[in-house]
Amino acid sequence: MATIIWTTIGAILTLSVYSFLYKDNPFYKFAEHLVVGISAGYYLVIYYFNFIQPNVVAPVFLLRIGNEAIGLGSSMWWLALIPGILGLLLYTRFFPKFGWVGRWSLGIYVGGYAGLGLSPIMQARVLNQIGANALPLTSITNVFLIVGLLGTLTYFFFSMKHKGVLGVLARVGIVFLMVGFGASFGYTVMSRVSLLIGRVSFLLHDWLHLI
Amino acid sequence: MAKGSDIRNIDRRFIFVLVLAAVVWPLLHPLRLPMDISPPVQSVYDAVEAVPAGSIVMLAADYSPDTMPELQPMAETFIRHAFRRDLRIVVACLWPASPPLVEQALGPLSEEFGKEYGTDYVNLGYMAGGIVTLLGMGASIPETFPTDYGGTSVDEIPLMLEVENFDDIAFVMEVSAGTPGTREWVQQVQSRFRVNLASGTTAVGAPNFYPYVQSGQLTGLLGGLKGAAEYEILVGAPGDATSGMDAQSVVHALIVCFIIFGNIVYFVSRRSEKRLAQDV
Numbered sequence: 472m473a474t475i476i477w478t479t480i481g482a483i484l485t486l487s488v489y490s491f492l493y494k495d496n497p498f499y500k501f502a503e504h505l506v507v508g509i510s511a512g513y514y515l516v517i518y519y520f521n522f523i524q525p526n527v528v529a530p531v532f533l534l535r536i537g538n539e540a541i542g543l544g545s546s547m548w549w550l551a552l553i554p555g556i557l558g559l560l561l562y563t564r565f566f567p568k569f570g571w572v573g574r575w576s577l578g579i580y581v582g583g584y585a586g587l588g589l590s591p592i593m594q595a596r597v598l599n600q601i602g603a604n605a606l607p608l609t610s611i612t613n614v615f616l617i618v619g620l621l622g623t624l625t626y627f628f629f630s631m632k633h634k635g636v637l638g639v640l641a642r643v644g645i646v647f648l649m650v651g652f653g654a655s656f657g658y659t660v661m662s663r664v665s666l667l668i669g670r671v672s673f674l675l676h677d678w679l680h681l682i
Numbered sequence: 683m684a685k686g687s688d689i690r691n692i693d694r695r696f697i698f699v700l701v702l703a704a705v706v707w708p709l710l711h712p713l714r715l716p717m718d719i720s721p722p723v724q725s726v727y728d729a730v731e732a733v734p735a736g737s738i739v740m741l742a743a744d745y746s747p748d749t750m751p752e753l754q755p756m757a758e759t760f761i762r763h764a765f766r767r768d769l770r771i772v773v774a775c776l777w778p779a780s781p782p783l784v785e786q787a788l789g790p791l792s793e794e795f796g797k798e799y800g801t802d803y804v805n806l807g808y809m810a811g812g813i814v815t816l817l818g819m820g821a822s823i824p825e826t827f828p829t830d831y832g833g834t835s836v837d838e839i840p841l842m843l844e845v846e847n848f849d850d851i852a853f854v855m856e857v858s859a860g861t862p863g864t865r866e867w868v869q870q871v872q873s874r875f876r877v878n879l880a881s882g883t884t885a886v887g888a889p890n891f892y893p894y895v896q897s898g899q900l901t902g903l904l905g906g907l908k909g910a911a912e913y914e915i916l917v918g919a920p921g922d923a924t925s926g927m928d929a930q931s932v933v934h935a936l937i938v939c940f941i942i943f944g945n946i947v948y949f950v951s952r953r954s955e956k957r958l959a960q961d962v
Contacts, residue, residue, distance in 0.1 A: 517808065
């Protein structure tokens with residue numbers, strides 16, 4: 472019985488969301504606000520128990536786990552306060568007078584992520600990709616790939632006028648770019664249609680039992 | 683009034699109804715359209731087949747309910763494939779909404795294959811931190827995920843006693859809807875720890891990741907509902923993705939017709955407008 476009730480609620484909400492395609496209406500607005508409210512509540516709880524509780528509350532206020540002294544029970548309890556305070560400083564931007572203090576936290580956050588990301592990104596997205604495109608011109612596929620790569624790179628080379636050989640290569644680059652955009656658009660359509668299929672399947676299968 | 687101007691102002695709700703009909707009709711009356719297996723999907727299947735029985739594999743589930751139609755079939759089929767091959771599964775999530783979605787798949791499949799929680803599979807749940815978490819897993823997975831999804835300490839889970847870091851994971855299947863996801867796994871994990879990594883992504887994201895397949899950084903790739911359907915067919919368990927592919931194909935054909943029709947109307951009305959301008 473509970474399954475039927477929950478499935479019916481899901482179906483009504485699905486239809487409410489899609490009713491927007493006809494025109495904006497109170498059913499759509501209700502569903503929209505429900506999603507926003509539930510998501511905010513869900514993520515608040517998840518983030519509290521995954522970020523704040525284990526990283527700040529537990530290390531500071533718990534005394535020990537098993538035989539291990541932690542938090543106020545150890546001499547290093549104050550270390551956990553540092554990221555907590557840095558996190559709180561981010562909220563100073565709500566007070567224009569003290570907003571600049573939040574930049575310290577932001578600076579550490581951005582610097583840390585940049586440091587962690589720079590080397591792997593260079594390795595994974597630049598060096599490995601260059602290596603993967605250094606191919607022998609022994610097959611049509613490889614020739615196609617190299618021509619496409621050179622053409623596209625040439626199109627984004629703005630230090631010289633696109634005339635002569637450079638112009639031809641840039642035009643070839645445009646063709647490859649257009650094919651790339653077309654493929655991306657096709658995949659996007661496929662993705663959106665998949666979501667519609669998922670919802671219609673839910674309505675026809677789980678709710679109405681027609682399939 | 684120029685020829686074609688009426689049809690250019692067609693109510694877009696007419697198009698919505700046609701698209702809905704194109705989805706509903708094949709779902710009610712399956713057409714069973716043929717489907718080829720693409721090489722990146724075949725590579726995923728072959729990679730899982732190549733992992734020795736008894737090995738530990740990881741399902742990295744990084745998606746939320748809004749992308750379930752595309753990604754849940756991938757996760758389900760991977761779990762089925764791994765269980766069928768007697769591989770043991772460790773699930774780890776970088777998205778907070780993922781653990782219950784994976785539970786939905788693990789429950790019935792573990793029952794079907796007679797697999798036991800803690801010995802044959804474990805769901806470590808969600809851990810915040812994105813790339814920091816990935817780097818932590820490279821050093822120690824038990825320290826990064828000290829408890830499982832249910833709150834049990836990993837020290838009490840037999841399967842986790844055999845897992846220290848990525849050296850103990852024979853294969854990683856990353857099912858991803860965005861960031862953190864496949865890109866971060868390739869950048870932070872594959873490039874540093876050289877893990878055997880494959881990915882299943884939404885169709886929107888798939889074009890971004892094909893270069894990683896070509897360079898060998900990804901063993902294979904499942905792109906959107908089609909990738910999921912192909913994988914289901916390879917594993918011999920056609921499911922939600924396969925049944926949705928008829929509707930997908932019909933809608934695609936309809937959209938192609940819309941594009942052709944739209945272009946014809948555009949050129950006809952442009953010519954008509956030019957003639958009108960000349961007459962004036």
